Amino acid sequence: MSGVNDDRLQFWALYLARFAEGFGFITLITLLPYYINALDPSGTTILGVTIGAGLVVGLYTTGFTLAQTVAVVPVAWAGDRFDKRTVLLVVLGIGIGVYGLFPIVDSSASFIAIRALQGVAVTGAGLMSLSLVGQLAGGDTRANYIGKANAASFAASIAGSLGAGTLYEAFGFGPIFAIIVALMLVAWLGTVRFLEGDETRIHGFPFADLALNRRILTLSSFRFQYAFSVTLVRTWVPIFAGVAAAQGGLAYGGLAVALTVVAEKFTNMCCQPFTGRLSDGYGRALFVFAGGGAYGLIALFVPLSPAIGTAIGAPSELVVAIPTVLAGAALPIGTVPTQVTLFGEVSPAFLPLVALSGLLGVADSFREPASMALFADEGTADGGVASSFGIRELVWRPGSVIAPLLGGWLMYEVSMASVFYVGGAFALTGVGSFLLILVWVHGANALTEW
Known part of the structure; x- marks a missing residue:
């Protein structure tokens, strides 16, 4: 004990x-x-x-x-x-x-x-x-x-x-x-x-051996592309929420923008221990594929949040009623606030955008612990777990550096929506190539056996 x-x-x-x-x-x-x-x-x-x-x-x-x-x-x-x-x-x-x-x-x-x-x-x-x-x-x-x-x-x-x-x-x-x-x-x-x-x-230089590990190469085929997707989407959700309408944004205030960011982190935080446990039992490669694919699909809907909000009749402002006794019954009649507007002026897109951001967190919670565990599996088996995570970091770097430049160009030269369409496409092509390589190199059952 x-x-x-x-x-x-x-x-x-x-x-x-x-x-x-x-x-x-x-x-x-x-x-x-x-x-x-x-x-x-x-x-x-x-x-x-x-x-x-x-x-x-x-x-x-x-x-x-x-x-x-x-x-x-x-x-x-x-x-x-x-x-x-x-x-x-x-x-x-x-x-x-x-x-x-x-x-x-x-x-x-x-x-x-x-x-x-x-x-x-x-x-x-x-x-x-x-x-x-x-x-x-x-x-x-x-x-x-x-x-x-x-x-x-x-x-x-x-x-x-x-x-x-x-x-x-x-x-x-x-x-x-x-x-x-x-x-x-x-x-x-x-x-x-x-x-x-x-x-x-571990003596020697385990990076050299792990860089040629077939499973790590297969995972990297997905991760390299997925880095572009996550960097674009995570970076541009708050930009979309906060920049002026003239630049394609929703022009929300600071608290509203912060909530769109926190929603993704909160759902990811709550789900990861649970989804990690599930991937231990049902196949980690399957969770990488499902989580990455779901992330790409949800990203495509982010620029549609204004249309979604209008279609479902989402409110353009969020208010909380305050009972008079709590608001301050001792104040002169007519000066007691009866409601408070939250987040400042928002549009019907606000609630759908927060919900989509939360769903992005849920989708990524399926992918992240499973992906990390697969890298750890290979590193532990080959005696270089730190180097395995190091390779994982390096594969992510091109996307994290290039994607912001790509997103800025798309935002100004094409449209705000195009950033999310390209980001979603990177995730979908990533899971597509991952599945093809997985089946071609490792067999039809590899998706559930890893």
């Missing part, structure tokens, strides 16, 4: 690490507009090359992404070659230092440099925590435990995206990063106290 309890504590320590890493990541995304305002980036000349203010702002995110990409291979190699627990402690320690530095940045150059270090910390914590979860969990429960770890990360995303802006308006940057540092420190201490050392040691 004590062994079961010890394992439970190890998993909880890893879930806490996932939460802390996710909270720090989403908080910086939420605070990015405030940093742009505070730092007021301007153009500069380096070695005779003029860099415009727009490019400097782009480096606020690209510096982070490039550092993540560069960090994947060495961090994953170190995790397989040495003790993953030690590597996790190192990257959590880097995170503590990085988040402690953010309140004192005073220029675009320092912000970009610290964001790059944050990219190393986020990538390292994500790779090591997921690798350890996949390694600790048995093969028949792996997707379930990975789903729980992802749920912790989504919970952090919800808390961070809802709380960061409010805290900044009230207190500024300092207290927000004090909270993140405290969370990272608690995660570091939990890892020290409850997580056992990792005794696996």
Whole structure:
């Protein structure tokens, strides 16, 4: 019984690490507009090359992404070659230092440099925590435990995206990063106290062998295309909700836009432990196929939300009635509010858009834990689980970098709706090629046997 309890504590320590890493990541995304305002980036000349203010702002995110990409291979190699627990402690320690530095940045150059270090910390914590979860969990429960770890990360995303802006308006940057540092420190201490050392040691360079693994290649045929789909759809749902009608958007206020984002994260968080457990029992490849296909189909309906809202008679404003006794019976007659309008002015598209965003989260919850468990299966079998997750990260990178550029071009040169049609098409072609390769290379029963 004590062994079961010890394992439970190890998993909880890893879930806490996932939460802390996710909270720090989403908080910086939420605070990015405030940093742009505070730092007021301007153009500069380096070695005779003029860099415009727009490019400097782009480096606020690209510096982070490039550092993540560069960090994947060495961090994953170190995790397989040495003790993953030690590597996790190192990257959590880097995170503590990085988040402690953010309140004192005073220029675009320092912000970009610290964001790059944050990219190393986020990538390292994500790779090591997921690798350890996949390694600790048995093969028949792996997707379930990975789903729980992802749920912790989504919970952090919800808390961070809802709380960061409010805290900044009230207190500024300092207290927000004090909270993140405290969370990272608690995660570091939990890892020290409850997580056992990792005794696996993989010599050589497991990336080379795993890169030619037939199952990983098959999964990558789907994942490469699906990265374009998810990046386009997740990025443009809030853009669609918030930008002006002249640009093809719905021009909703900040709270309404936030709800469209939170809906996807909330349903994904709630469903992943359950769908992970189902995929352990009924076939992980089947859940990757079904979840990816459903995501693509739902994405096609997102730009149709205004038509859907009109067809079903969705309200153009949401109000809550307030009983007079609760509103303040002591106030003079005629001054007591009897109702409050939620989210500001919205159109009939609002409720369908929130519902579709939630359905996107449900669909992706079928795909994500199953996909991660398949990568963990292959890495564990071949002795390089961290490298297996590293390959998974690298396959995602082209889509995460190129898709925003593609989406911006489509939005301005074609239409807002075209972004979602192209995003949905990437998911559908991804599951189509995945199924064809699966049946052709691995047999007709592979969809349910994996």
